[in-house]
Amino acid sequence: MRHELMLAVSVVVLLVVEIFSSAKHKTNVVLPLSIALMGLSMLVGGMYPEAGTLFGGIYRTDALRTAVKLVLDAGALLVFFQVYGWIRRPENSDKVSEFFILVFSTLIGMHYMVSAGDFMMMYLGLELASIPLSALAAFDRYKRVSAEAGIKYILSSAMSTAFLLFGLSFIYITAGTLHFDALQAAFRPDVLTILGLVFFMAGMAFKISLVPFHLWTADVYEGAPVAVTAYFSVVSKGAAVFVLTWVLYHVFGAAVEQWRIILVTLAVMTMTVGNLFALRQQNMKRFLAFSSIAQAGFILLGMLGQGALGMASVVFYLLVYVFTNIAAFSVVAAISNATGKENIDDYRGLYATNPRLTLVLMVALFSLAGIPPVAGFFGKLFLFNAAASQGYYWLIFVAVVNATISLYYYLRPVRAMFIDKNEHPIAFFKSDAYMRMGLLLCMAGIFATGFISWFFEYLFAVS
């Protein structure tokens, strides 16, 4: 609980600072403060993880949950590093602190989701995260697309929540409880429970943007500010992935036949459709949006595994994905902040002018494509391994075919940057210190998680 309390305290501190700091230097005060608060929260929450329950078991924590929360916090922290160039613009000057306060609030919600021991608690956490998220999506409210993104997100989200609640009510009717442990004991595979399971999965699939519940993703990702898109694609997705995995394993363990067939269907559709759409995108943000849909399809393969192997492979992938995807988004953000350009064609000849940024983006894209020896390769390897342990060889074949297709579009920006000629490439620009620090951390993360086996072994041990 100290983790969540620390986040709540951070929100309060930021509110107070907001009142007393002058408008002129606000960014220079609030940004380092937020980074420090986030670091402190990770330290306070992450040290000495221990298992425990509160409030009659509706809040629970253990080493695995702490690890997942740290992954989410790390994602938020890395996002903070890339916002400097965007948040200090004059049009944002009146709402600098709001950005950080909203991010902290969503994190509190997600932490409660992760720590839920009860569907009610999970639902509260979900909503606590969703509402600030839609505000974040509409953060550039003077832009039409950003406002549209906010509206689209809140409406779609409301609909998915309706389904989720509807499903939970079915479950409550049959079992008379929403408590995870009690549900597991009282599980009966009757029609109503299965309906509840499917509705619950649909609600979560919306958050993870699995096909066919993904349609909001591209519009919201494109419309929202880059930093928010990065946050959406990594952190908000990560929390939902963990909760879905945990609930399927521990609450609906007896209905494994049913949810596996659903997961397989969703995985095939998500990987394939995500890839097919990503092939044609010109806008980098939209491109990364569809890439992240396809990536979610791969994560489902890990969920098909069982026990510690499945859980560890999923969480490990989230960890890898945090570093990789935020690295990619950070580069997009840096270029977007400096030049306003977001199309793949604009990146042509970038290597000649901004070699270091190009290399970072290249490593990130290689990691997303799963090229060894960077972390993404090991992440995919463990996911496939988990699916293989349950005998889903044909599904792995489908995934490998999809990974091959994905190689094509991940290499497109690389080709544009390194090979294609351009008479007027984006001129050299210098990124701010925060951005460079963030990129450095991302690179370190990509290589560390790829080369040091301790991460996976730890996750496996606590799963």
Added chain:
Amino acid sequence: MISFDYTLLIPVLPLLMFLTLGIGGHRLKPLMAGLLGSAAMGVVTVLSYLTAIQYFFVGGGMGADGYVALIPFQFTWLAFTDTLRITLGVMLDPISVMMLVVISTVSLMVHIYSLGYMKGEKGFQRFYAFLSLFSFSMLGLVLATNIFQMYIFWELVGVSSFLLIGFYYRKPSAIAASKKAFIVTRFADFGFLLGILILSYYTGTFDFGILTQPETSPVASMAGVSFMGLSVVSWAMVLVFMGGAGKSAMFPLHIWLPDAMEGPTPVSALIHAATMVVAGVYLVARLFVVYHFWAADIQEVIAWVGAFTSLFAAVIAITQHDIKRVLAFSTLSQIGYMMLALGVSGYGGAEGTGYMAAMFHLFTHAMFKALLFLGAGSVIHAVHSNLMTEMGGLRKYMPVTHITFLIACLTISGVPFLSGFFSKDEILVAAFEHSKVLFAIEFLVAGLTAFYMFRLYFNVFWGQERHYHHTPHESPWVMTVPLMVLAFASVFSGYLPFTHLVSPDRLPFEVHLHWGIAIPSVLIGLAGIGLAWVLYKRPSRVPDRMAAAMGGFYTTVYHKFYIDEVYLFVTRRVLFNLVSRPISWFDRHVVDAFMNALANVTNGVSDRIKGLQSGQLQMYAATFAAGVIGLVLLALYYLGSA
């Protein structure tokens, strides 16, 4: 208990130096880069000598029964099962400590020598970076605790050799040579890898310590399994030997080594004379217990391959005109000796003479062959040519080079009381005990060796003085000092008490000089020298007439028995036409066509469905609901059928 923790620095320092010079080298002045590299190597050399002294002479390595294998450092990189795991570490045992001394000494000498030899070359810093990379790889190889670590460094050694042979990357012949070396050794390494996989599949371990325990080795358990009439152990070990034969350039995988002489001469001295090419010998010695106890048939093969290579290469060496090529074939021949010695060796006590002699000869050979190469480099530096026909009478101009080169020639010829005499004598003794035929071959080779070395010596330093573009001059002191150091080592390293240091069962034993074999072999060596004296000391037409009299045989030998041509025929004509062409047709017309079709279909579908992403929220909601209904039907269908 003596602590060996510092041995980790031995491979790590050259690695750091490689990174430093590789990344920041171009910002340093060339001389600075060279000095930095040499200084790091100097530290490594001091540490290696310290290790050797502590291990052998202070008692740090002596256990209750014989020398023990110490592992001062180890970490697990990939764990597959409890026993099958890939670890990286540092292992000290008699042969690895001995190799440390060899590698660091020669490497340091080459580092210093290159300060003079490579002076003013383009890419001087790059050269030192590659030298450091090579030293790191080679040190990692000999310190490997398990066969997989050895394989990793084995490949790294191959890469650095590739880089160094192709150092003059604007020269087509150098590029061709580097490619050839890499492809041939890589082909051999494929066998090595297969051997490792078979071995680890049956034994469940990569660890040298476990594999080479005569009593408890898991290899014993696979001895019963056989495949195509040969036991699985034999298959594994012959494949491992294939890797060793590739690196050590044993017949028929020797073809890359003569061409590798395209690299800078100091590189030839370091890699293609003293260190990398003996990696195969080291590998066989490392797994000697496995060969001896469970794959005796393969051990016999090793002996014969070694003997044949030594004879074959010695014959070719007589006819070559390029001094570096003569030395290259001489290297082949001498490594053949070492392989033979391992092939004929027994296990315990004086039986293990062959094993000890192979390591002993490896040591002495490294010193005098590095000296020969560096001496040849000094000559080439002075006259700007590799060809003997363009040299002669150089003794007056280059006294230091002349004397040190003479010492090396005498050593390799087995003249008494120089180091080569002792180590070669032990090999001949071991061969004599095992097989009279092998002994006869090696006895003959001893004579040939003396003859071709002195043919080289007289042609270069005596004979007719040529017309030089400018008067040849002695090399600068940075080049002559390493020559003197190595000459000292060539003379005196024979007095090291090797029987007390290295043996298969790691117990010290005693052998005495076998005069019955030593005297004839000295005599045949002297005969070879004498013949060379008569033919080459003064300019004469006799050699040419003899060559003409031999006719076809001479031409065949001069063309190295046309082995390269045979390879070209097999690869170009047979493999390319019968295998590669059909496969390439299949690839282009079936596989590619399928892929293209797939890409077209994918693109087409992608085009069609773009409309679905309309931006209309109502449509999104409808899709959402349809998705839920579809999933519900699916789940209920499964519920019903279950």
